[in-house]
Amino acid sequence: MESNPAIEVKPRSLSFYIVLAAAIYAFIKAYWLLSPILLSFVLTMLIALAINPVILRIQVVTRNRRLAAGLFTLGFLGSIVLAGWTMFGPMKESVENLTREIPEYWERIQKPLIRLEQQAILSEEKLQEEVSTEIARDDPETVEPAGEEESDEVSKSSDQGETLRSNITGMFQDLLGNFTAVAFNAGQIFIVLVTVFFGVLFTIMNPRPIFRAIFLLVPKRNHDQAQILLQRITEFAPKWAGTMLLDMASIGLLVFIFMWIIFGFLDALVLGIFAALMGAIPFLGPFLSAIPALLLAFGAGGMTPLWVLLAYVVIQGLQSNFLEPFIMARGMKLHPLAVIFAMLLSVAAFGVLGVLIAAPLIAILSIFHDELYRKRYLPMVTDEDLDDLARKALREKK
Structure with missing residues (x-):
């Protein structure tokens, strides 16, 4: 049987x-x-695909996609301006209170360290007097080495007191010194975010050229498979965005309610907004959101730090055990270990903003695995078969 030259692979x-x-x-x-360019492109496509269902709904009314994209952008910017104008006063007052309390907090930290240093100095003077008395009483030739050893121990104890305070002071100075690098990175992040904003705007106005370019890079015989992949990714992006927004809103609302009881409305509002923004960072977000609250608590003194710590433990428990499983069940189903390693790899590959695409990248890779690998090499293997194999590998009983 002769081979068809039309389908021969050269x-x-x-x-x-x-x-x-x-x-x-x-x-x-x-x-x-x-x-940074790759990160901007990935974020642009994810956000544009997440917004696409909203644009399609508006397009049904306007009969024009560009007009629909313009109306959505105006509504988005108007919402940000209105929210910023509404919360500017409370946020300004809360930030001013925090900046006033930070020096007092630093003084409270230094006081016990200064007392420790003073006690070390007094102990050194007392020991030196005792050693001098013993030297005058005993034979200096036999006692001199012991006196030197004791004086060394005294100097070591005083040095430890000074070293403790100097180390903590140096730690804070290093943190302040790193703010320059943080400011530089913040500039890069700002450029990426501005690029993503305009990239999303132009993409939602007319996304077809991008998808045409993707199909141009794929051989014609694989167009059907590429279409299935793009359809699944297009369906996934809105679920990812909705899941993340619900998760951020829930953690922000919980922090606002608990902190309102402890600090009052103004500080609770700022802490709730900060917690909601940090909610976009997997796993580390709740810990980062607790830092400003703990600073305010130490500034207030008394039992406030303990109450704040307990409040965040309760918030994290409610979020992890009740709200997050409910939200994730309606959105993404990702193993926490996969998200952790994806987050580390994304940060190493793209910088700080890489944490934003860690979870969706895992989900997209899972889609590629299902369509390109599993359907070809494991077409008859079901999820139940895989669970059974895993159970047997772990020697678990049914």
Whole structure:
């Protein structure tokens, strides 16, 4: 039987592999310059696909996608301006209170350290007097080495008191010194966010050229498979955005309610907004959101730090055991270990903003695995079969 020349696959030439190797090498060498661009593109596509259902609903009324995108953008910017104008006064007063209380908090930390240093100095003077009395009473030749050892111990104890305070002071100075690097990184983050904003705006106005370009890169025989992949990703993006927004809103609302009881409305509002924003960071967000609350608590003194700590423990328990499972059941179903490693890899690859795409990247990779690998190599294997194999590997009983 003769083979059909129309479907024969021609072997790649040596020059093709040379060019491919050179392109891969150039990409690796220039990756640190390209990583912000890649991050901006991924964020732009995820957000644009998440917004797409809303744009389609508005387009039904306006009969024009560009007009629908413009109305959505105006509504989004108007909401931000209105929210900022409403919360500017409370946030300003709360921040001013916090900046006034931070020096007092630092003084409270230094007082016990200064007392420890003074006690070390007094102990040193007392020991020196005792050693001098013993030296005058006994033979100096036999007692001198012991006196030197005791004086060394005294100096060590005083040095420990000074070292403790100097180490803590140095730690805070290092943190302040790192603010320059943080400011530089914040500038880069701002550029990425501005790029993403305008990228999303132009994408939601007309996303078809991007999808046409994707199909141009895929051989015609794989267009059906590529279409299925893009459809699944398009369906996933709104679920991801809705899940993240619900999770952020729930944690922000819980923090606001608990902190309102402890600090009052103004501080609770700021802490709730900060907790909601930190909710976009998997796992680390709740710990980061507790830092301003603890600073305010130490500034207030008394039992306030303990109450704040207990409140955040209760909030985290409610979020992890009740709200988050309910929200995730309606959105993404991802294993926490996969999200943790994805977050570490995303931060290493894209910087601080990489945490925003850690969870969706895992879900998208899962989609690619299902469509490209599992359907080809494991077509008859069900999830129940995989669970059974895992149970047997772990020697678990039914």
